[in-house]
Amino acid sequence: MSARARIVGWVLLVAALALTVSVFSTWHILLTRVEDRVNAELFNEVQKLRLYAERSPERDVERVLTGHLQVNAPDRYETFFTILDGRADRRTFAAPLARIDTDDALVARMAAAEKAEYGWADSAAGQVRYAVVPVSDGRRSGAFVIVAFYDYQREEVMDAMRALTVTALVALALAGAAGWLVAGRVLAPIRLVRQTAERISDSTDLTRRLQVSGNDDVAALAATFNHMLDRLENAFAAQRAFVDDAGHELRTPITVIRGHLELMGDDPADRAETIALVTDELARMHRIVDDLLTLAKAGQPDFVVLDDVEPADLTLSVLAKARALGERNWRVDEVADARIRADGQRITQALMQLLANAVRHTTPGDVVAVGSALRADTVLFWVRDSGPGVRPEDRERIFTRFVRDGSREHQGAGLGLAIVRSIAEAHGGHAHVEEAEGGGALFVITLPYVPAEDPFPAPAGNGAEDDCCEPCGDERTEELAR
Ligand SMILES: Nc1ncnc2c1ncn2[C@@H]1O[C@H](COP(=O)(O)OP(=O)(O)OP(=O)(O)O)[C@@H](O)[C@H]1O
Ligand SMILES: [Mg+2]
Numbered sequence: 001m002s003a004r005a006r007i008v009g010w011v012l013l014v015a016a017l018a019l020t021v022s023v024f025s026t027w028h029i030l031l032t033r034v035e036d037r038v039n040a041e042l043f044n045e046v047q048k049l050r051l052y053a054e055r056s057p058e059r060d061v062e063r064v065l066t067g068h069l070q071v072n073a074p075d076r077y078e079t080f081f082t083i084l085d086g087r088a089d090r091r092t093f094a095a096p097l098a099r100i101d102t103d104d105a106l107v108a109r110m111a112a113a114e115k116a117e118y119g120w121a122d123s124a125a126g127q128v129r130y131a132v133v134p135v136s137d138g139r140r141s142g143a144f145v146i147v148a149f150y151d152y153q154r155e156e157v158m159d160a161m162r163a164l165t166v167t168a169l170v171a172l173a174l175a176g177a178a179g180w181l182v183a184g185r186v187l188a189p190i191r192l193v194r195q196t197a198e199r200i201s202d203s204t205d206l207t208r209r210l211q212v213s214g215n216d217d218v219a220a221l222a223a224t225f226n227h228m229l230d231r232l233e234n235a236f237a238a239q240r241a242f243v244d245d246a247g248h249e250l251r252t253p254i255t256v257i258r259g260h261l262e263l264m265g266d267d268p269a270d271r272a273e274t275i276a277l278v279t280d281e282l283a284r285m286h287r288i289v290d291d292l293l294t295l296a297k298a299g300q301p302d303f304v305v306l307d308d309v310e311p312a313d314l315t316l317s318v319l320a321k322a323r324a325l326g327e328r329n330w331r332v333d334e335v336a337d338a339r340i341r342a343d344g345q346r347i348t349q350a351l352m353q354l355l356a357n358a359v360r361h362t363t364p365g366d367v368v369a370v371g372s373a374l375r376a377d378t379v380l381f382w383v384r385d386s387g388p389g390v391r392p393e394d395r396e397r398i399f400t401r402f403v404r405d406g407s408r409e410h411q412g413a414g415l416g417l418a419i420v421r422s423i424a425e426a427h428g429g430h431a432h433v434e435e436a437e438g439g440g441a442l443f444v445i446t447l448p449y450v451p452a453e454d455p456f457p458a459p460a461g462n463g464a465e466d467d468c469c470e471p472c473g474d475e476r477t478e479e480l481a482r
Contacts, residue, residue: 023161046131074094080144130145189222260274314348329367353420357416367386368384
C-alpha cells in the first residue's frame with residue numbers, strides 16, 4: 001500500500017471514529033431528552049387532573065372525568081380517554097394516532113390502578129408511554145388515562161440522526177478527498193527523492209546528487225542523502241585506491257619471486273641463494289599484507305579496544321622491546337604520570353613502527369629516544385632520533401600510505417606511518433613529525449586525555465608494580481641507555 005493511501009486511510013479511520021462517537025452520543029442525549037420530556041408532560045397532565053378534581057364542584061366521577069376531558073385538549077402526539085367501572089368510556093374528540101382504549105386487557109390493567117401509575121404499552125402507532133390517574137366518588141370508580149405516542153416523538157430524533165449521519169458521511173468523503181490531495185502534495189517531493197535515489201542506485205553512479213530546494217524537512221532529507229552519497233563516494237574512491245595500491249605493491253615481490261624461480265639453475269649454491277631471496281621477499285609480502293589488514297581494519301569500530309593504560313609502563317616496555325632492533329643510544333625522555341583510557345596494544349604497535357623507522361634512519365651509537373607526557377588535556381607519546389630528520393615539504397606526505405623515501409636502501413612498503421596516523425585518529429587524536437632539537441626527527445602522537453575508569457593502579461604482582469621498581473629520573477634513563 002502506498003504511503004499516500006496509508007495516510008488517507010488513517011485520516012479516514014480517525015475521522016470516522018470521531019464522527020461515529022459524536023453521532024451516537026448525540027443520539028443518546030436526544031433520546032434521553034425525549035423520554036424526560038414525555039415523562040414531564042405526563043406528570044403535568046396528572047397534576048392538571050388532580051387540580052381539576054379538587055376545584056370542581058362536581059363530585060360525580062363520570063362528570064369529573066368527562067368535564068376534564070372537555071376542557072383539556074391533548075398535544076400533537078397525545079390522546080386522553082376515561083375509564084368508568086372497568087371499561088373505556090370516553091376519549092378526546094380529535095382522532096388519536098392509534099386507539100388504545102380498544103385494548104381491553106390494557107384498559108382492565110389500567111382500571112385496576114389504585115394510585116397514579118406510569119407505564120409502557122404497545123400500540124398500532126408503536127410504543128406509547130401512559131399515565132393512569134384513578135378517581136373515585138365512593139360509589140363508582142373511574143380513571144383518567146393520558147397517552148403519549150413515544151415512538152412518534154422518537155421518530156423526530158431518528159430523522160435528525162439520519163440527517164446528521166448523511167452529513168457526517170459527506171464530511172468524511174470530503175475529508176478523504178482533501179486528505180488524498182494534501183498527502184499527494186506533501187509526498188510528491190519525497191517521491192522525487194526516492195525516484196532519484198533509485199536512479200542513482202540503478203546506475204551505481206555515485207556522482208549524481210539530489211536537487212535541494214527550499215529549507216523544509218524534505219530539503220533536509222535530500223541534503224542528508226547527498227551528504228551520505230558524498231561519504232559513500234569518498235569511501236568507495238578510497239577503497240578503490242587502497243586496492244589499486246595494495247595490488248600494485250604486492251605485484252613487485254611476486255614478480256621478483258617469479259623471476260628468480262624461473263631463472264633458478266641446478267647449482268646448489270645458486271639455489272640456496274634464490275631460496276634465501278625468495279624467503280626474504282615472502283617475509284616482506286607477509287609484512288605488507290599484515291600492515292594492509294591493519295589499515296583495512298582502521299575504519300571499523302573495534303579497531304581500538306579501550307582499556308585503562310599507564311603511559312609510563314607502556315613507554316618503558318616499548319623501549320625494552322625496541323632494544324632488539326639494533327645498537328643505538330636508547331633513551332627515555334620523560335614518562336607521563338597518569339592512568340588513561342586507550343588501546344595499549346595499538347599504541348605499542350604505533351610506537352614500534354616509529355622506533356623501527358628511527359632505527360632504520362640512524363646508525364649505531366645515534367640517539368633513539370621515546371617519551372610520554374600529560375600536557376593540559378592531551379597525552380603525548382613521541383619517538384625522537386638523531387638521524388637526518390624529515391624535510392619540511394615531506395612531513396605531511398610521508399603519513400600517506402605507500403609513500404616512502406625511494407633513495408634509501410630499505411625494504412619498507414611505506415605503510416608504517418599510515419598505521420601510526422590511523423591509530424592516533426581512532427583514539428580521536430593525530431600524529432605529526434617535527435624537527436627534533438639538534439636535528440633529527442621527532443614523531444609525536446597526540447591523544448585527547450581521557451582519565452582511566454579505575455584511577456588506582458592494579459594490585460601488586462603485575463607488570464605495573466614491577467615497572468615501579470625501575471630506577472627513576474636520570475638514573476633510569478642511563479640504565480635504559482646502556
Ligand atoms: N625517523 C625517520 N627519519 C627520517 N625519515 C623518516 C623517519 N621515519 C620515516 N621516515 C620517512 O617516511 C617514510 C615513510 O615511513 P613509513 O614508516 O610510512 O614507511 P616505511 O618505513 O618506508 O615502510 P614500512 O613502515 O611500511 O616498513 C619513510 O620511507 C622515510 O622516508
Ligand atoms: Mg616504517
